[in-house]
Amino acid sequence: MTGALQDLGWSDFFAEAAEPFLQDESVQAEPGRIASVGRASYQIWTAQGLEDALLAGTLRQEAPGQQVPVIGDWVIAQRLAEAQALRIQQVLPRRTTFARAVHGGTAEQIIAANVDVVFIVTTPDQDFDLPRLGRYVAAVQVSGAEPVVLLNKSDLVQDAAWYLEQVRRLGPDLPAHQISAAQHGGLDSIQPYFTPGRTVALIGSSGVGKSTLTNRLLGQEVAATGSVRETDQQGRHTTTGRTLYRVPGGGLLIDNPGLRDIAVWDADSRSVNFEVIEELATKCRFRKCTHMTEPGCAVQRAVQKGQLDAQVLAAYHEAQGQPVRRPKKR
Ligand SMILES: Nc1nc2c(ncn2[C@@H]2O[C@H](COP(=O)(O)OP(=O)(O)OP(=O)(O)O)[C@@H](O)[C@H]2O)c(=O)[nH]1
Ligand SMILES: [Zn+2]
Numbered sequence: 001m002t003g004a005l006q007d008l009g010w011s012d013f014f015a016e017a018a019e020p021f022l023q024d025e026s027v028q029a030e031p032g033r034i035a036s037v038g039r040a041s042y043q044i045w046t047a048q049g050l051e052d053a054l055l056a057g058t059l060r061q062e063a064p065g066q067q068v069p070v071i072g073d074w075v076i077a078q079r080l081a082e083a084q085a086l087r088i089q090q091v092l093p094r095r096t097t098f099a100r101a102v103h104g105g106t107a108e109q110i111i112a113a114n115v116d117v118v119f120i121v122t123t124p125d126q127d128f129d130l131p132r133l134g135r136y137v138a139a140v141q142v143s144g145a146e147p148v149v150l151l152n153k154s155d156l157v158q159d160a161a162w163y164l165e166q167v168r169r170l171g172p173d174l175p176a177h178q179i180s181a182a183q184h185g186g187l188d189s190i191q192p193y194f195t196p197g198r199t200v201a202l203i204g205s206s207g208v209g210k211s212t213l214t215n216r217l218l219g220q221e222v223a224a225t226g227s228v229r230e231t232d233q234q235g236r237h238t239t240t241g242r243t244l245y246r247v248p249g250g251g252l253l254i255d256n257p258g259l260r261d262i263a264v265w266d267a268d269s270r271s272v273n274f275e276v277i278e279e280l281a282t283k284c285r286f287r288k289c290t291h292m293t294e295p296g297c298a299v300q301r302a303v304q305k306g307q308l309d310a311q312v313l314a315a316y317h318e319a320q321g322q323p324v325r326r327p328k329k330r
Contacts, residue, residue: 004047008033009114009197009252014074017092021076028079032086033114034069035244042069042088044077045244053077053086067091071243071256072113072199096144098201112201112254115145117193121204121213123153124163134170136203145201147174148193152209154178155185181213194251199244201254214255219248276308277316292317 010031018031032044032053042053056078059068069075069091077086094113118140122128133149140147149167154160160178167176179186193200194217202210215221243256277299281289285296291313294300302308 005031007196007246007250008045009199010074011197013095014092018074018076021090028081029076029089030079030086031092032075032077032088033244034071034073034075037069037071041085044075044086044088045246046077046086051086052084053088056087056089059088059091067110070110070113071254072115072201074114098140098143098145112256114199115143115201115254116198117148117200118143118145119148119150119190119193119200119202119204119213121150121152121202121208121210123208124151124157124160125153127205127208128163128166130166130170133167137170137174140203148190149174149176150190150213151176151178152181152213155180155183179213181209181216184216187216191249194247194249194253196250197252198250199252199254200247201256210255214245214253217247217253218245274312274316277313280308290320 010033014031022029022031030046032046032051034042035045035050036043040054042055043050044053045051053075055069069088073094074092075088076090076092077088080087094110096113096115097110098112098115098118099108099110120133120136120140122133137147137149149170151160151163151167154163157163164176164178168174177186177189179190181187202213204210243254245253245255247253277291280298280302281291283298284291284294286294289297289299291297291299299308299313303310303313
């Protein structure tokens with residue numbers, strides 16, 4: 001396939017998967033990569049550039065073996081002769097998937113696909129939380145991508161090196177870099193991650209500087225003005241933001257609203273544990289049990305048996321606005 005596609009991340013892996021769909025030459029089908037996901041329309045990068053695309057009816061419902069495309073996906077699209085658009089027919093197998101648990105952990109929602117490297121962005125202030133960083137690193141590893149920690153706003157402190165040392169305690173081989181997106185500091189240290197065809201995604205809490213970094217890497221202000229107004233078939237306005245960017249000099253960058261705010265899903269994953277508490281609570285003696293000191297409390301029993309972490313229960317009480325009874329040390 002063409003070099004243009006390779007620069008977008010195309011490889012033998014996708015070429016092989018695409019072959020059966022590209023054989024019939026009477027159908028004008030070609031590969032493309034999802035750059036933005038709107039309510040009614042998509043944008044895809046093809047060998048021709050960035051183009052509008054629609055979803056084939058068969059893809060609109062999630063059925064077994066039929067996947068709805070997400071940011072970063074490679075798809076097979078058919079060029080419609082009359083319409084000025086491509087129709088997405090098929091989602092190709094994913095090399096990596098970034099998913100979050102939904103419905104209390106009973107299902108997963110794929111947010112991004114085919115990401116190679118994830119920059120976990122944090123700052124040397126109240127955002128800096130080593131256990132949480134550890135969870136993010138683990139989540140990235142599960143996705144199949146390579147985690148890299150970026151300490152942004154390093155201009156704010158004298159001892160940025162101390163923070164990097166802490167991060168390295170999470171794993172001696174975990175790459176960590178100090179940067180200052182606002183002041184263009186340390187950007188050379190992350191440039192090597194952007195090679196042709198390689199896809200980097202950004203995650204981190206709100207305010208750590210992901211938009212600022214995106215703008216720096218792209219050499220233009222895209223993140224603030226990244227959304228475009230569109231009209232769907234019903235004449236409603238939908239906002240779609242392109243979130244898979246080509247980085248000048250090579251590589252691709254994903255800065256996607258669903259992916260970027262990992263702090264939100266981190267909170268969700270705790271509500272998964274709360275669901276366990278609610279499940280246990282159905283076996284408490286009293287229907288209005290607060291799981292503090294009541295006799296016959298199934299939740300307290302689970303803690304005593306070591307089936308439920310006392311810290312999780314404490315967090316639950318905190319979330320309920322109840323006085324927190326921190327677990328006693330024995
Ligand atoms: N001192 C300092 N401030 C920075 C740096 N990078 C970003 N900021 C500032 O931090 C604030 C938040 O930056 P954003 O880029 O909007 O952060 P974000 O992660 O995109 O935030 P959300 O859009 O809420 O997810 C802005 O006021 C930036 O100017 C930096 O390297 N140093
Ligand atoms: Zn109880």
